[in-house]
Amino acid sequence: MTDATLIDGNAFSAGLRDRIRAQVHTLRETRRITPGLAVVLVGEDPASQVYVRSKHKRTVETGMESFVHTLPADTPEDELLTLIAGLNRDPQVHGILVQLPLPRHIDAQKVIEAIDPAKDVDGFHPVNVGRLAAGGEALVPCTPYGSLLLLKDRLGDLSGLEAVVIGRSNIVGKPMAQLLLQENCTVTIAHSRTRDLPAVVRRADIVVAAVGKPEMVRGDWLKPGCTVIDVGINRVAKPAPEEGTRLVGDVAFAEAVTVAGAITPVPGGVGPMTIACLLRNTLVACARQNRLPLDAI
Ligand SMILES: NC(=O)C1=CN([C@@H]2O[C@H](COP(=O)(O)OP(=O)(O)OC[C@H]3O[C@@H](n4cnc5c(N)ncnc54)[C@H](OP(=O)(O)O)[C@@H]3O)[C@@H](O)[C@H]2O)C=CC1
Numbered sequence: 001m002t003d004a005t006l007i008d009g010n011a012f013s014a015g016l017r018d019r020i021r022a023q024v025h026t027l028r029e030t031r032r033i034t035p036g037l038a039v040v041l042v043g044e045d046p047a048s049q050v051y052v053r054s055k056h057k058r059t060v061e062t063g064m065e066s067f068v069h070t071l072p073a074d075t076p077e078d079e080l081l082t083l084i085a086g087l088n089r090d091p092q093v094h095g096i097l098v099q100l101p102l103p104r105h106i107d108a109q110k111v112i113e114a115i116d117p118a119k120d121v122d123g124f125h126p127v128n129v130g131r132l133a134a135g136g137e138a139l140v141p142c143t144p145y146g147s148l149l150l151l152k153d154r155l156g157d158l159s160g161l162e163a164v165v166i167g168r169s170n171i172v173g174k175p176m177a178q179l180l181l182q183e184n185c186t187v188t189i190a191h192s193r194t195r196d197l198p199a200v201v202r203r204a205d206i207v208v209a210a211v212g213k214p215e216m217v218r219g220d221w222l223k224p225g226c227t228v229i230d231v232g233i234n235r236v237a238k239p240a241p242e243e244g245t246r247l248v249g250d251v252a253f254a255e256a257v258t259v260a261g262a263i264t265p266v267p268g269g270v271g272p273m274t275i276a277c278l279l280r281n282t283l284v285a286c287a288r289q290n291r292l293p294l295d296a297i
């Protein structure tokens with residue numbers, strides 16, 4: 001059999017960002033409104049610094065305003081909550097993202113619940129979680145939404161397909177399962193207590209791996225021809241004698257590529273889609289806050 005088709009998240013996200021940029025341009029020209037995204041980073045985690053820089057760059061490229069707030073690791077919870085209250089009131093800020101993970105002395109759930117749900121471009125606030133589950137005008141978490149866009153682009157109608165989501169976090173696994181259910185998939189959510197994970201995965205037409213364990217999903221777990229979305233971002237040491245690190249996903253790519261019908265690479269798969277969908281959510285939030293219609297994006 002021939003190797004799986006590579007699902008190109010870099011190319012797809014570039015197209016999405018172009019469409020967003022065009023709509024931002026129209027908003028600015030016709031309404032004098034510039035969508036604004038505030039990103040809050042607490043502490044100096046190097047990976048988080050990389051993500052925040054890359055979000056800032058993409059936000060500016062799309063013609064939006066970017067407001068980055070960098071706070072020291074020992075910032076008291078109160079101070080963070082006060083900053084968020086100010087961003088909630090700021091009419092130039094249409095989207096607010098607090099980079100996770102937060103330092104341990106800060107209650108992340110409390111911080112998430114302090115964000116105005118209308119500005120919650122991560123889609124983590126219980127109001128948006130509830131609207132996603134019940135149907136309604138939710139802001140949808142970026143990584144699952146970006147993954148769904150790739151799946152629909154590849155497969156078209158997903159109705160009736162068997163989908164297995166590995167991982168049940170609030171930021172990836174659970175909202176991914178909700179979106180696939182909305183698309184009429186038969187959805188299984190697997191996690192660390194799942195018995196015989198390889199057998200569960202073997203049933204799947206669609207596999208979404210969001211575990212955080214480098215190359216855990218093996219090629220012989222996959223049904224031939226299935227579509228694999230690898231959400232995992234794991235930094236591992238390069239094989240000796242090389243030095244330094246490289247990124248790998250939660251799927252053993254070299255094995256999977258010989259069995260699957262299509263697969264996202266890491267990097268260049270889901271990661272860039274996450275950022276593009278963050279920009280999309282900021283545009284959607286801006287339009288809703290100003291009661292403006294938006295072309296489909
Ligand atoms: N590309 C992107 O844009 C993004 C990538 N990521 C990446 O995705 C991965 C997952 O992130 P996140 O959801 O936040 O991770 P979490 O650590 O929050 O959740 C991991 C999930 O995997 C499950 N799990 C752990 N070990 C196993 C196992 N051996 N078998 C089956 N399930 C297991 C856990 O189960 P249990 O609940 O039972 O503990 C848990 O539900 C990470 O690599 C992260 O870096 C995350 C966000 C965005």
Ligand SMILES: Nc1nc(=O)c2c([nH]1)NC[C@@H]1CN(c3ccc(C(=O)N[C@@H](CCC(=O)O)C(=O)O)cc3)C=[N+]21
Binds near residue numbers: 142271
């Ligand atoms: N409030 C919050 N919202 C998030 O959406 C959020 C977060 N916190 N904390 C961390 C995770 C992780 N995440 C990624 C975003 C982009 C890439 C990405 O662009 N990855 C590139 C490679 C980047 C690299 O080289 O390191 C790629 O896969 O091609 C990866 C991971 C968003 N997250």
Ligand SMILES: [Mg+2]
Binds near residue numbers: 169171
């Ligand atoms: Mg996590």
